[in-house]
Amino acid sequence: NTVFDILTIRKDFPILNRKVxxxxxxxxxxxxxxxxxxxxxxxxxxxxxxxxxxxHRGVHSLxxxxxxxxxxxxxxxxxxxxxxxxxxxxFTPGTTYGINLVANGxxxxxxxxxEIIVSALEHHSNxxxxxxxxxxxxxxxxxxxxxxxxxxxxxxxxxxxxxxxKLVFCNHVSNALGTINxxxxxxxxxxxVGAAVLIDGAQAAPHIKADVQQxxxxxxxxxxxxxxGPTGVGILYGKEEWLNKLPPYQGGGEMIAEVTFEKTTYxxxxxxxxxxxxxxxxxxxxxxxxxxxxxxxxxxxxQYEDELLKYATDQLLTIExxxxxGTSSEKTAxxxxxxxxxxxxxxxxxxxxxxxxxxxxxxxxxxxxxxxxIPGTVRASFSFYNTKEEIDVLVAGVKRAKAMLT
Ligand code: PMP
Numbered sequence: 001n002t003v004f005d006i007l008t009i010r011k012d013f014p015i016l017n018r019k020v021x022x023x024x025x026x027x028x029x030x031x032x033x034x035x036x037x038x039x040x041x042x043x044x045x046x047x048x049x050x051x052x053x054x055x056h057r058g059v060h061s062l063x064x065x066x067x068x069x070x071x072x073x074x075x076x077x078x079x080x081x082x083x084x085x086x087x088x089x090x091f092t093p094g095t096t097y098g099i100n101l102v103a104n105g106x107x108x109x110x111x112x113x114x115e116i117i118v119s120a121l122e123h124h125s126n127x128x129x130x131x132x133x134x135x136x137x138x139x140x141x142x143x144x145x146x147x148x149x150x151x152x153x154x155x156x157x158x159x160x161x162x163x164x165x166k167l168v169f170c171n172h173v174s175n176a177l178g179t180i181n182x183x184x185x186x187x188x189x190x191x192x193v194g195a196a197v198l199i200d201g202a203q204a205a206p207h208i209k210a211d212v213q214q215x216x217x218x219x220x221x222x223x224x225x226x227x228x229g230p231t232g233v234g235i236l237y238g239k240e241e242w243l244n245k246l247p248p249y250q251g252g253g254e255m256i257a258e259v260t261f262e263k264t265t266y267x268x269x270x271x272x273x274x275x276x277x278x279x280x281x282x283x284x285x286x287x288x289x290x291x292x293x294x295x296x297x298x299x300x301x302x303q304y305e306d307e308l309l310k311y312a313t314d315q316l317l318t319i320e321x322x323x324x325x326g327t328s329s330e331k332t333a334x335x336x337x338x339x340x341x342x343x344x345x346x347x348x349x350x351x352x353x354x355x356x357x358x359x360x361x362x363x364x365x366x367x368x369x370x371x372x373x374i375p376g377t378v379r380a381s382f383s384f385y386n387t388k389e390e391i392d393v394l395v396a397g398v399k400r401a402k403a404m405l406t
Contacts, residue, residue: 023355031381073287098221098236103129105246112138172204177326178334229289233282333382
Protein backbone atom coordinates (compact mmCIF):
# COMPACT_ATOMS: atom_id res chain seq x y z
CA ASN A 1 0.00 0.00 0.00
CA THR A 2 2.21 2.81 -1.26
CA VAL A 3 1.81 6.28 0.13
CA PHE A 4 2.79 8.09 -3.02
CA ASP A 5 2.75 7.84 -6.75
CA ILE A 6 5.95 5.94 -7.40
CA LEU A 7 5.62 5.92 -11.20
CA THR A 8 5.40 9.71 -11.34
CA ILE A 9 8.37 10.00 -9.00
CA ARG A 10 10.44 7.63 -11.15
CA LYS A 11 9.85 9.84 -14.18
CA ASP A 12 11.79 12.59 -12.40
CA PHE A 13 14.98 10.49 -12.57
CA PRO A 14 16.31 10.19 -16.13
CA ILE A 15 18.96 7.60 -15.20
CA LEU A 16 16.32 5.08 -14.09
CA ASN A 17 15.48 4.51 -17.77
CA ARG A 18 18.87 3.23 -18.74
CA LYS A 19 19.99 -0.28 -19.32
CA VAL A 20 23.05 -1.92 -17.82
CA UNK A 21 24.49 -5.01 -19.48
CA UNK A 22 21.37 -5.17 -21.60
CA UNK A 23 19.03 -5.25 -18.60
CA UNK A 24 16.88 -2.51 -17.06
CA UNK A 25 18.92 -0.80 -14.35
CA UNK A 26 17.91 -1.73 -10.80
CA UNK A 27 19.77 0.79 -8.70
CA UNK A 28 20.14 -0.39 -5.11
CA UNK A 29 23.32 1.40 -4.11
CA UNK A 30 21.64 4.49 -2.71
CA UNK A 31 23.66 4.50 0.50
CA UNK A 32 26.79 5.10 -1.59
CA UNK A 33 25.19 7.83 -3.66
CA UNK A 34 21.63 8.68 -4.58
CA UNK A 35 20.36 9.40 -8.07
CA UNK A 36 19.64 12.90 -9.29
CA UNK A 37 16.19 14.19 -10.28
CA UNK A 38 15.83 16.28 -13.40
CA UNK A 39 15.06 19.48 -11.49
CA UNK A 40 18.44 19.22 -9.75
CA UNK A 41 20.23 18.55 -13.04
CA UNK A 42 18.32 21.53 -14.47
CA UNK A 43 19.51 23.76 -11.62
CA UNK A 44 23.12 23.00 -12.60
CA UNK A 45 22.46 23.51 -16.32
CA UNK A 46 20.62 26.74 -15.56
CA UNK A 47 23.54 28.05 -13.51
CA UNK A 48 26.10 27.38 -16.25
CA UNK A 49 23.75 28.55 -19.02
CA UNK A 50 22.56 31.78 -17.43
CA UNK A 51 24.55 33.16 -14.53
CA UNK A 52 27.88 31.34 -14.09
CA UNK A 53 29.96 33.81 -12.14
CA UNK A 54 32.13 34.01 -9.04
CA UNK A 55 30.27 34.93 -5.89
CA HIS A 56 30.59 37.39 -3.01
CA ARG A 57 33.10 39.78 -4.59
CA GLY A 58 31.62 40.98 -7.87
CA VAL A 59 29.79 44.24 -8.39
CA HIS A 60 28.40 43.05 -11.70
CA SER A 61 24.92 41.60 -12.16
CA LEU A 62 25.87 37.97 -12.84
CA UNK A 63 27.98 37.81 -9.72
CA UNK A 64 25.15 39.27 -7.70
CA UNK A 65 22.67 36.78 -9.12
CA UNK A 66 24.98 33.87 -8.39
CA UNK A 67 25.62 35.15 -4.86
CA UNK A 68 21.92 35.53 -4.23
CA UNK A 69 21.15 32.00 -5.42
CA UNK A 70 24.02 30.50 -3.42
CA UNK A 71 22.98 32.31 -0.24
CA UNK A 72 19.37 31.36 -0.85
CA UNK A 73 20.49 27.72 -0.91
CA UNK A 74 22.19 28.25 2.45
CA UNK A 75 18.90 29.56 3.84
CA UNK A 76 17.01 26.54 2.50
CA UNK A 77 19.54 24.26 4.19
CA UNK A 78 19.32 26.25 7.42
CA UNK A 79 15.55 25.90 7.40
CA UNK A 80 15.67 22.20 6.55
CA UNK A 81 17.94 21.34 9.49
CA UNK A 82 16.36 24.03 11.70
CA UNK A 83 19.64 25.78 12.50
CA UNK A 84 18.97 28.97 14.41
CA UNK A 85 21.40 31.06 12.32
CA UNK A 86 22.30 30.86 8.63
CA UNK A 87 26.01 31.41 9.38
CA UNK A 88 25.96 28.16 11.34
CA UNK A 89 25.70 26.42 7.95
CA UNK A 90 29.16 26.04 6.39
CA PHE A 91 29.33 24.80 2.80
CA THR A 92 31.88 22.00 2.39
CA PRO A 93 32.79 19.49 -0.32
CA GLY A 94 31.07 16.79 1.76
CA THR A 95 30.86 14.87 5.01
CA THR A 96 34.51 13.83 5.04
CA TYR A 97 35.65 17.43 4.73
CA GLY A 98 33.30 18.61 7.48
CA ILE A 99 34.62 15.98 9.89
CA ASN A 100 38.23 16.84 9.07
CA LEU A 101 37.50 20.53 9.56
CA VAL A 102 36.25 19.89 13.08
CA ALA A 103 38.98 17.35 13.93
CA ASN A 104 41.62 19.79 12.74
CA GLY A 105 40.08 22.61 14.77
CA UNK A 106 40.09 20.57 17.95
CA UNK A 107 43.89 20.14 17.74
CA UNK A 108 44.08 23.56 19.32
CA UNK A 109 41.57 22.73 22.07
CA UNK A 110 42.70 19.30 23.33
CA UNK A 111 45.39 18.30 25.80
CA UNK A 112 47.32 15.10 26.41
CA UNK A 113 45.14 12.60 28.24
CA UNK A 114 41.83 14.11 27.10
CA GLU A 115 39.42 11.49 25.83
CA ILE A 116 37.49 11.18 22.58
CA ILE A 117 34.70 8.65 22.18
CA VAL A 118 33.70 7.18 18.81
CA SER A 119 31.20 4.44 18.12
CA ALA A 120 31.99 0.97 16.81
CA LEU A 121 29.62 1.62 13.93
CA GLU A 122 31.61 4.38 12.27
CA HIS A 123 32.59 4.90 8.67
CA HIS A 124 36.37 5.20 8.18
CA SER A 125 35.87 8.91 7.58
CA ASN A 126 34.67 9.17 11.17
CA UNK A 127 37.53 7.10 12.62
CA UNK A 128 40.71 8.12 10.85
CA UNK A 129 40.47 11.92 11.41
CA UNK A 130 40.08 11.28 15.16
CA UNK A 131 43.04 8.91 15.23
CA UNK A 132 45.07 11.61 13.49
CA UNK A 133 43.80 14.14 16.06
CA UNK A 134 44.86 11.82 18.91
CA UNK A 135 48.33 11.50 17.36
CA UNK A 136 48.65 15.28 17.21
CA UNK A 137 47.38 15.98 20.70
CA UNK A 138 48.04 12.90 22.86
CA UNK A 139 44.29 12.49 23.41
CA UNK A 140 43.00 8.94 23.83
CA UNK A 141 40.37 7.27 21.62
CA UNK A 142 37.66 5.17 23.31
CA UNK A 143 35.08 3.09 21.47
CA UNK A 144 31.39 2.45 22.23
CA UNK A 145 31.02 -1.27 21.50
CA UNK A 146 28.26 -2.81 19.36
CA UNK A 147 26.18 -5.95 19.81
CA UNK A 148 25.27 -8.73 17.37
CA UNK A 149 22.14 -6.89 16.22
CA UNK A 150 24.34 -4.01 15.13
CA UNK A 151 23.23 -1.74 17.96
CA UNK A 152 25.45 0.32 20.22
CA UNK A 153 25.82 -0.96 23.77
CA UNK A 154 24.57 2.17 25.49
CA UNK A 155 25.42 1.07 29.06
CA UNK A 156 29.04 0.91 27.98
CA UNK A 157 28.76 4.37 26.49
CA UNK A 158 27.51 5.82 29.75
CA UNK A 159 30.38 4.08 31.57
CA UNK A 160 32.95 5.60 29.18
CA UNK A 161 31.83 9.17 29.81
CA UNK A 162 33.84 11.07 32.42
CA UNK A 163 35.17 14.60 32.99
CA UNK A 164 38.16 13.87 30.69
CA UNK A 165 35.77 13.23 27.76
CA LYS A 166 36.02 16.25 25.46
CA LEU A 167 34.44 14.98 22.26
CA VAL A 168 31.98 12.31 21.14
CA PHE A 169 31.51 11.27 17.51
CA CYS A 170 28.77 9.07 16.23
CA ASN A 171 26.87 8.55 13.03
CA HIS A 172 23.14 9.09 13.05
CA VAL A 173 22.70 6.05 10.80
CA SER A 174 25.30 3.35 10.09
CA ASN A 175 26.09 3.07 6.38
CA ALA A 176 27.10 -0.58 6.64
CA LEU A 177 24.06 -1.86 8.57
CA GLY A 178 21.43 0.89 8.48
CA THR A 179 21.11 1.04 12.30
CA ILE A 180 19.60 4.32 13.52
CA ASN A 181 21.59 5.28 16.60
CA UNK A 182 20.06 6.88 19.71
CA UNK A 183 21.81 10.18 19.09
CA UNK A 184 19.57 12.27 21.33
CA UNK A 185 20.58 10.10 24.30
CA UNK A 186 24.23 10.23 23.19
CA UNK A 187 24.21 14.02 22.95
CA UNK A 188 22.38 14.63 26.24
CA UNK A 189 24.74 12.34 28.18
CA UNK A 190 27.87 13.87 26.58
CA UNK A 191 26.75 17.37 27.47
CA UNK A 192 26.41 16.34 31.13
CA VAL A 193 30.20 15.84 31.26
CA GLY A 194 30.86 18.94 29.15
CA ALA A 195 31.83 17.10 25.93
CA ALA A 196 30.98 18.35 22.44
CA VAL A 197 29.23 16.00 20.00
CA LEU A 198 29.63 15.67 16.26
CA ILE A 199 26.95 13.67 14.49
CA ASP A 200 27.75 12.23 11.07
CA GLY A 201 24.41 12.60 9.32
CA ALA A 202 25.58 11.35 5.91
CA GLN A 203 23.30 8.30 5.94
CA ALA A 204 20.48 9.78 7.98
CA ALA A 205 19.89 12.93 5.96
CA PRO A 206 18.31 11.14 2.94
CA HIS A 207 15.70 9.52 5.22
CA ILE A 208 15.29 11.58 8.38
CA LYS A 209 14.79 15.31 8.70
CA ALA A 210 17.14 16.10 11.58
CA ASP A 211 16.38 19.11 13.76
CA VAL A 212 19.76 20.23 15.08
CA GLN A 213 18.25 22.45 17.78
CA GLN A 214 15.93 19.77 19.09
CA UNK A 215 18.83 17.29 19.07
CA UNK A 216 21.12 19.93 20.60
CA UNK A 217 23.93 18.64 18.33
CA UNK A 218 27.13 20.69 18.42
CA UNK A 219 28.05 19.65 14.90
CA UNK A 220 26.07 17.80 12.22
CA UNK A 221 27.62 16.93 8.84
CA UNK A 222 26.04 15.73 5.59
CA UNK A 223 26.85 15.18 1.91
CA UNK A 224 24.56 16.51 -0.83
CA UNK A 225 25.14 13.54 -3.11
CA UNK A 226 23.37 11.13 -0.76
CA UNK A 227 20.19 13.21 -0.81
CA UNK A 228 19.49 13.74 -4.51
CA GLY A 229 22.08 16.51 -4.84
CA PRO A 230 25.36 16.57 -6.80
CA THR A 231 28.73 15.24 -5.63
CA GLY A 232 31.32 17.63 -4.23
CA VAL A 233 29.05 19.60 -1.94
CA GLY A 234 27.80 19.17 1.61
CA ILE A 235 27.43 21.12 4.80
CA LEU A 236 28.81 21.32 8.26
CA TYR A 237 26.32 22.61 10.78
CA GLY A 238 28.06 23.94 13.88
CA LYS A 239 26.75 25.85 16.87
CA GLU A 240 27.91 29.43 16.60
CA GLU A 241 29.88 29.30 19.85
CA TRP A 242 31.82 26.23 18.68
CA LEU A 243 32.50 27.61 15.21
CA ASN A 244 33.83 30.78 16.82
CA LYS A 245 36.14 28.73 19.05
CA LEU A 246 37.60 26.63 16.22
CA PRO A 247 40.44 28.08 14.15
CA PRO A 248 40.03 28.26 10.34
CA TYR A 249 40.77 25.03 8.44
CA GLN A 250 42.10 26.36 5.13
CA GLY A 251 43.60 29.76 4.41
CA GLY A 252 42.88 31.69 1.24
CA GLY A 253 40.53 34.11 -0.40
CA GLU A 254 37.02 34.69 0.95
CA MET A 255 37.96 33.70 4.53
CA ILE A 256 39.82 36.87 5.54
CA ALA A 257 38.85 40.27 6.87
CA GLU A 258 42.20 41.94 6.30
CA VAL A 259 45.58 40.65 5.10
CA THR A 260 49.01 42.16 5.56
CA PHE A 261 52.31 40.27 5.63
CA GLU A 262 52.48 40.92 9.36
CA LYS A 263 49.04 39.71 10.32
CA THR A 264 45.77 38.50 8.88
CA THR A 265 42.38 38.76 10.52
CA TYR A 266 39.68 36.28 9.65
CA UNK A 267 36.27 36.89 8.18
CA UNK A 268 33.14 36.31 10.21
CA UNK A 269 31.14 33.08 9.99
CA UNK A 270 30.43 31.35 7.69
CA UNK A 271 33.20 32.76 5.47
CA UNK A 272 35.96 31.98 7.96
CA UNK A 273 35.56 28.30 6.96
CA UNK A 274 34.86 28.84 3.26
CA UNK A 275 38.25 29.67 1.74
CA UNK A 276 38.49 29.88 -2.03
CA UNK A 277 35.86 29.66 -4.75
CA UNK A 278 33.26 27.13 -3.63
CA UNK A 279 31.21 24.64 -5.62
CA UNK A 280 28.68 27.32 -6.54
CA UNK A 281 26.41 25.32 -8.84
CA UNK A 282 26.67 22.42 -6.39
CA UNK A 283 25.44 24.50 -3.47
CA UNK A 284 22.55 25.85 -5.52
CA UNK A 285 21.67 22.36 -6.74
CA UNK A 286 21.85 21.02 -3.18
CA UNK A 287 19.19 23.59 -2.28
CA UNK A 288 17.09 22.39 -5.23
CA UNK A 289 17.49 18.78 -4.05
CA UNK A 290 16.13 19.70 -0.62
CA UNK A 291 13.20 21.45 -2.29
CA UNK A 292 12.54 18.30 -4.29
CA UNK A 293 12.68 15.95 -1.30
CA UNK A 294 10.59 18.26 0.86
CA UNK A 295 7.93 18.40 -1.84
CA UNK A 296 7.60 14.62 -1.60
CA UNK A 297 7.89 14.90 2.18
CA UNK A 298 10.23 13.13 4.58
CA UNK A 299 7.38 11.43 6.45
CA UNK A 300 6.05 9.92 3.25
CA UNK A 301 9.59 8.95 2.20
CA UNK A 302 10.25 7.23 5.54
CA GLN A 303 6.95 5.38 5.48
CA TYR A 304 7.47 4.12 1.92
CA GLU A 305 11.09 3.13 2.52
CA ASP A 306 10.08 1.21 5.66
CA GLU A 307 7.67 -0.79 3.50
CA LEU A 308 10.47 -1.52 1.04
CA LEU A 309 12.79 -2.55 3.88
CA LYS A 310 10.25 -4.93 5.37
CA TYR A 311 9.44 -6.44 1.99
CA ALA A 312 13.11 -6.88 1.02
CA THR A 313 13.98 -8.38 4.41
CA ASP A 314 11.12 -10.89 4.27
CA GLN A 315 11.82 -11.88 0.68
CA LEU A 316 15.58 -12.23 1.08
CA LEU A 317 15.17 -14.34 4.21
CA THR A 318 13.30 -16.95 2.15
CA ILE A 319 16.68 -17.80 0.61
CA GLU A 320 18.30 -20.62 2.54
CA UNK A 321 21.72 -19.80 4.00
CA UNK A 322 21.17 -16.05 3.71
CA UNK A 323 22.07 -14.06 6.81
CA UNK A 324 21.28 -10.39 7.36
CA UNK A 325 23.66 -8.24 9.42
CA GLY A 326 22.05 -5.36 11.26
CA THR A 327 18.79 -6.52 12.80
CA SER A 328 17.91 -3.55 14.97
CA SER A 329 14.24 -2.60 14.85
CA GLU A 330 15.45 0.99 14.36
CA LYS A 331 16.99 1.03 10.90
CA THR A 332 16.82 2.71 7.51
CA ALA A 333 16.24 0.85 4.25
CA UNK A 334 19.56 -1.00 4.10
CA UNK A 335 19.93 -4.77 3.90
CA UNK A 336 23.48 -6.03 4.43
CA UNK A 337 23.72 -9.78 3.87
CA UNK A 338 25.82 -12.80 2.99
CA UNK A 339 25.08 -16.30 1.79
CA UNK A 340 26.92 -19.05 3.60
CA UNK A 341 30.03 -20.16 1.76
CA UNK A 342 29.90 -17.48 -0.95
CA UNK A 343 32.09 -14.38 -1.15
CA UNK A 344 29.99 -11.17 -1.33
CA UNK A 345 32.03 -9.92 -4.28
CA UNK A 346 30.97 -12.92 -6.38
CA UNK A 347 27.29 -12.24 -5.70
CA UNK A 348 27.72 -8.55 -6.54
CA UNK A 349 29.42 -9.38 -9.85
CA UNK A 350 26.63 -11.69 -10.95
CA UNK A 351 24.00 -9.13 -9.92
CA UNK A 352 25.78 -6.52 -12.02
CA UNK A 353 25.48 -8.77 -15.07
CA UNK A 354 21.74 -8.68 -14.41
CA UNK A 355 21.67 -4.87 -14.28
CA UNK A 356 21.40 -4.76 -10.47
CA UNK A 357 23.67 -2.29 -8.69
CA UNK A 358 24.53 -3.24 -5.10
CA UNK A 359 27.63 -2.60 -3.05
CA UNK A 360 29.92 -5.38 -1.87
CA UNK A 361 32.83 -5.21 0.53
CA UNK A 362 33.53 -3.63 3.89
CA UNK A 363 31.61 -0.39 3.15
CA UNK A 364 34.46 1.70 4.62
CA UNK A 365 33.61 0.18 8.00
CA UNK A 366 36.21 -2.56 8.51
CA UNK A 367 35.79 -2.66 12.31
CA UNK A 368 32.17 -3.79 11.85
CA UNK A 369 33.26 -6.56 9.48
CA UNK A 370 35.96 -7.63 11.94
CA UNK A 371 33.34 -7.75 14.68
CA UNK A 372 31.24 -10.20 12.64
CA UNK A 373 34.41 -11.98 11.39
CA ILE A 374 33.42 -11.60 7.75
CA PRO A 375 35.30 -10.11 4.79
CA GLY A 376 32.34 -7.92 3.87
CA THR A 377 28.70 -8.08 2.91
CA VAL A 378 26.41 -7.53 -0.05
CA ARG A 379 24.54 -4.32 0.68
CA ALA A 380 21.29 -3.38 -1.02
CA SER A 381 20.17 0.10 -0.02
CA PHE A 382 16.82 1.48 -1.06
CA SER A 383 15.51 4.91 -1.86
CA PHE A 384 12.01 6.32 -2.24
CA TYR A 385 12.22 5.85 -6.03
CA ASN A 386 12.75 2.08 -5.76
CA THR A 387 9.86 -0.37 -6.15
CA LYS A 388 8.82 -3.75 -4.82
CA GLU A 389 9.18 -5.07 -8.37
CA GLU A 390 12.86 -4.10 -8.25
CA ILE A 391 13.19 -6.01 -4.99
CA ASP A 392 11.69 -9.04 -6.73
CA VAL A 393 14.37 -8.69 -9.42
CA LEU A 394 17.02 -8.50 -6.69
CA VAL A 395 15.74 -11.59 -4.90
CA ALA A 396 15.57 -13.57 -8.15
CA GLY A 397 19.10 -12.37 -8.95
CA VAL A 398 20.45 -13.47 -5.59
CA LYS A 399 18.82 -16.89 -6.03
CA ARG A 400 20.40 -17.21 -9.44
CA ALA A 401 23.80 -16.16 -8.10
CA LYS A 402 23.51 -18.70 -5.31
CA ALA A 403 22.66 -21.47 -7.78
CA MET A 404 25.62 -20.55 -9.99
CA LEU A 405 28.10 -20.30 -7.11
CA THR A 406 27.23 -23.46 -5.16
N1 PMP B 1 29.89 8.84 6.87
C1 PMP B 1 29.01 7.92 6.48
C2 PMP B 1 28.13 7.25 7.49
C3 PMP B 1 28.92 7.61 5.12
O1 PMP B 1 28.05 6.68 4.70
C4 PMP B 1 29.76 8.27 4.18
C5 PMP B 1 29.70 7.95 2.71
N2 PMP B 1 29.72 6.58 2.41
C6 PMP B 1 30.66 9.22 4.66
C7 PMP B 1 30.68 9.48 6.00
C8 PMP B 1 31.56 9.96 3.75
O2 PMP B 1 30.84 10.82 2.93
P1 PMP B 1 31.55 11.53 1.70
O3 PMP B 1 32.30 10.45 0.97
O4 PMP B 1 30.42 12.09 0.90
O5 PMP B 1 32.45 12.58 2.25
